[in-house]
Amino acid sequence: MSTECSLCGTPLTSMDTLLGENKLSDGGILCNKCLNKTTNINKDLVSDLGNYNITQIRNMLLNEGLEQELAIETEQFQTIQIAHPRIVETPSQSIQFTYTPDEPSRLDEIKDQIVATGAKLSLLVNSEVEELANVLDKDEKLIAIAEGKYLHNNLDGIVVSTERRIIFVDKKFFGGVFENEFPLHKVSSVQHDTSLMSSTLKVYTPGFTAEFKLYIKSAAKNFFDAIQDYIGRPEDQIQAKIQQQQTIQPPPIHPVSEQKEDSAVIFEQLEKLGKLREMGVLTEEEFAEQKKKLLAKL
Structure with a gap:
């Protein structure tokens, strides 16, 4: 019998298992907190939970997150100022952002880059996103990210790509991090495919193929489009491309001042x-x- 919640990984208590109503069709069990979260999304689950498995429950939460992506709870913030964008985490179902003039941390920079990719992530991978500050080098720029399962070991987490490497990260509930990387100069090809509810990304390297099931239908194609110019390039060409992009100056930001402006x-x-x-x-x-x-x- 499972001793952990199949959704959030917290240890199950006697209250979670007392009545046996939290059990899924695949044998997994939800804690009462996750059960309340899912039944708030779909009221039918109150009497029909046993006909659903953990993958279907997770997809419900992910879809709910997409609908609430821009639903910012403004009462938790002070007056919003127009400045540099920073991401903050709110209790809704996806990563949100607001505006703050503070000096950005490395994690702030990474979250800005996530926003720029347009990727859709749920709150289930917040800990993995935070771990990227320790995984990525200071000079690495994130260009693609997706949430899904690494089929080699069936771990759930995030697969990300910088201009140099593809990385899978899973932050385990009781501490520790699983991390696996694939340098882009060693990647011979990447393939993507879509199904009714998800998509698949395959990364081919000499002697090994890494396959990822991504929980959003368009995620694999978007990931491929972002990295295709870096696949299989020699390291010196990748570095030259990175340096070329770094020399491109961003457009000037026109601050709002008290003086008359154009x-x-x-x-x-x-x-x-x-x-x-x-x-x-x-x-x-x-x-x-x-x-x-x-x-x-x-």
Whole structure:
């Protein structure tokens, strides 16, 4: 009999197993906390849980996370300021972000890079995301990430790629980290495929093929598209490409000041404000206040 929750990995208590109503079709058992979480998503599970397995339960949570991706609980934050984006973790079903002017940490930089990839991650891999600050070198830039299962050992975690290597990371509940990497210059090819509910990514290296089942249908293709220019390149070519990208200067950021500014800059800022409002980052009141300040500078 299982002694840990099949979803979160916490040790089961007598209250979790007393009535036997938390048991799944594959023999797994949910703790009461995870049971409440799943039944809040699908009320039918209250009487029909035994007909579902852990994969179906996980997919329900992942799908719920996609629907709530931009649902930021603003009461937990102070007034939002327009500055450099930083990711924060909220109780909703996916990784969220807000804006803060603080000096970024290495983890902040990595989370910014995750946002730039457009990847969809659930709160189930928050610990793996945090572990990336210890896994990636300071000069490594994350270019692809996905949540899924490493079929070689059936571990659940995240598969990420930088410009130099593909890495699978699983943060175990009771401590310890499983990490496996595949240098891109040794990768001969990468294949991707999709199914009804998920997708598959295969990484071919001499003598070994690493296969990953990704929990989002489009994840494998998006991952492949991000890394295809680096696959099989010699190390010196990869390094030259990295250095070339680092020499490209980002566009200048026009700060909002109390001085009169060029009208083109003001309208650019107004357009950004509108996008932040559409994404739900700014409330209508915050949008109106910032808009008023910008229009006063014309």
